Amino acid sequence: MIEAPDTSVRLVAEPGPAAADAVARTATGLALGALALDGVVANRVLPTPHDDTPWLAALRAQQYKTLGEWAQTYRTHEVTHHGQDPRGTDDLAALRVPGPGPAPDPVDWPVTDALATDSLLIWSVPLPGVAREDLGLIRRGDELVVTAGPFRRIVTLPSALRRCAVTGAGLREGTLRIRFAPDPDLWPQNR
Template identity: 65%
Template sequence: MRTILITGPGGSGRTTVAAATALAAARQGTRTLLLGADRDDTLGAALGMRTGPEPARVEPGLTVRRPDAAQGFRDGLAALQERAASALDLLGAARLDAEELTPLPGADELALLRAVRDAALAEAHDLLVVDLPAAPRALALLALPEELRRYLRRLLPPERQAARALRPVLGRLAGVPMPAESLYEAAARWDLELAATEAVLADRHTVVRLVAEPGPAGADAARTARLGLALRGLRTDLLVANRVLPEDAPADSWLAGPLAQQRKTLAEWHGTYDVRTVAHLGRDPRGADDLAALDAPGVDEDVPPVEWPVADRLADDGVLVWHIPLPGAIRDDLDLVRRGDELVVTTGPFRRIVPLPSALRRCTVDGAALREGTLAVRFAPDPRLWPQGR
C-alpha cells in the first residue's frame, strides 16, 4: 500500500489538497482511505460531509475516517489502570473514571499515528492519504516514534532486560524492590508498536507531499519543512503550489502585486522541487465537484529513496566520508556533536540523534563540510579499534 502524508504551513489549504488527492485517486479506481485528525473537522468541511471515528464512505473507492483522540486516550488510560491495579491498590490510589478524563496535549497526533500504522498494516486499501497537522507540528509528529523508542532504550536498555529472569533473586540479594514484570512487558509492547509506526513512515512506498501558496511566506515555510524532513530521512515527492492565481488578470488590477510574487516564487521552486500547481477557484472548495475541479496531482510512482551513503576513501585520503543530504541547510546554523556511537546533528530549528553506521563507530570525526545541500562528515579510523591490515 502507498501512503501520502500531506502537510504544509497553516492556512495553505493542505486539508483541501489532501481531500482532492484522495478523491482523484479513488475516481481512477484506487481503493483509498483518507485520514485526518483536526477536531474542527475541516476535512469534513472540504468533503461536504461530517467525518468521525467510524469509517464513512464518501463515494465508491473512497473512505474517510477521523480518529477520536478522546476515546483512544480514555481506553489507553483504562487499560493502564487495569494493568497497574495491584500497585494502585497497594498505594490506596483511587482510579479515574472514563467520564472525567480529558485528552492531554498531543493526544490527537498520537491517535493519528496509531491510525496510520493500523491502516498500513491492515492493507485493506491501495492508497492511504493522511491530512497531517501544519508543518511545524507535523515534523514533530513524524519524529515522535523514533524519539520515543530512543527514550525507551535509554530507560530500559535491551541488554539489561536479561535481568527479568533473575528479578526475584536479585531482589532478595539486593534487598530492594526490582522493576515489576509488567514494566518490562509494557516497554516491550510500546517498543513494538513504535517500531511498526516507524517502519510505516520509513517504508519505500511512503512519501511526504508539501503544500504551500507561491509567495515569500510559502517559500520560507517550504524550505524549512523540506530541511526538517531531510534530516529525518523522509522522502518528499511533490511540492503542490496551491491557490495559483490566473495569469490573465489585468495589469492594473490589485492582483498585479500578488501575481509578481507568484511568478518569482514559482520560478525559484521549479529549479528546486518537483512542482505541481493547483488553481485558485475563486472560492473555498466545498464538496466533490469543487475538489474534482482542483485537478490535484495523483500518485508519483517513481520517487527515489533517501540515502545516507558512506564513501570509502581510505586508499586515497585515509578517511571514510558519510554523506548526509540536507537541502536548504545553512552553514552557520549547522552543528555536529559526536556522542559515543551517535552523531547529534542540529540544523536550524531541527535536531536529530543518529546512530553511526557500524564501520564509523571505530573511527574519530576528522572534519565536516557542507556543499550543495549535502553534509560530508569525514571519519578517520581509530588505530586502537580499526582492524589490522586496513
Template identity: 65%
Template structure:
C-alpha cells in the same frame, strides 16, 4: 534533512461543526489543506489526552511508530552512503543530504555511537553505521545541499591489515 511526512496530531473530529469546536475544526481543516499542498500529511486523531505508551500509539495507528517487537531493539542505522577513501586520504566519508541547510546554522555532536545533527531549528539524532562507530570525526563540509562528514579510523578500535 528532507521531511518525508508530516504527522498532524490531536486532530479534532470533523463532525463537530455545530459544537463549540466549530472554530478550531475550521482552523485545523485550513492548516491541513495548506500542509497537503507541499507535504504528505498523516492525521492522527485526538484521544482527549496525551498518548501514553505503545498501546496508545498502536490504537492511534501513528505513522512511523514502531510498536512491534523490534521497537525494543532501538533505532537502526540510517541508509546514507559512506564513501571509502581510506587508501587515498585515510578517511571514510558519510554523505548526508541536507537541502536548504546553511553552514552557520549547522551543528554536529558525536555522542557515543550516534551523531546529533542540528540544522537551524531542526535536530535529529542518528545511529552511526557500524564502520563509523570505530572512527573519530575528522571534519565536515557542507556543499550543494550535502553534508560530508569525514571519519578517521581509531587505531585502538580498527583492525590492522597487511
C-alpha cells in the same frame, strides 16, 4: 509508515515569500528525517488577468517568482485560485491535483570509502537549503547528533564509523560530508 522506504511527503502551499521560506525549511527537516519530498502543490495561484489592478499585479509577480524558484528545485503542480475554498469531493476533483507518481528515491546517507586515497570514510548527509551557520554536529558515543536549523536528529552510526574519529565536516551543494578516520584503539586487534 513513516519509516517505510516508499513513504514520501507532498507539501501544499500558497506561493509567496513566507511560503518559500517554510517549504525550504520543511524540505530540510524532511531530509534530516530521511523522508523523500514527492513535490510541492502550489495552491491558490492567481489566474492570468483580463485587467490587472496594481495590487493584483504585485501579488501575481510575487507568486510567479516563487513558482519559478520552486520549479527549479521541486516537482511542482499549480492549482489555480477558483475564488472559493473547495467543499466536497467534486470541488477537490476539479483541482486536478495529480496522484502520487513513482515513489521518489529514498533519502540515503551513503558512506564513501576513501581509505586508500585519503585514509578516510566520508558520510554524506543530504540537507537541501540549509545554511552553514544553521548546522550543528556532535559525536556522542555510537551516535551522531545532527542539527539543521530548528531540526535535530540523533542517528546511530553505521558499524564501520563507530570505530572511527570524526576529523571534520563540510557543507557543499546541499550535502553535509562528515569525515571519519579509523581509530586504531577502536578496531579489533589481531590475535
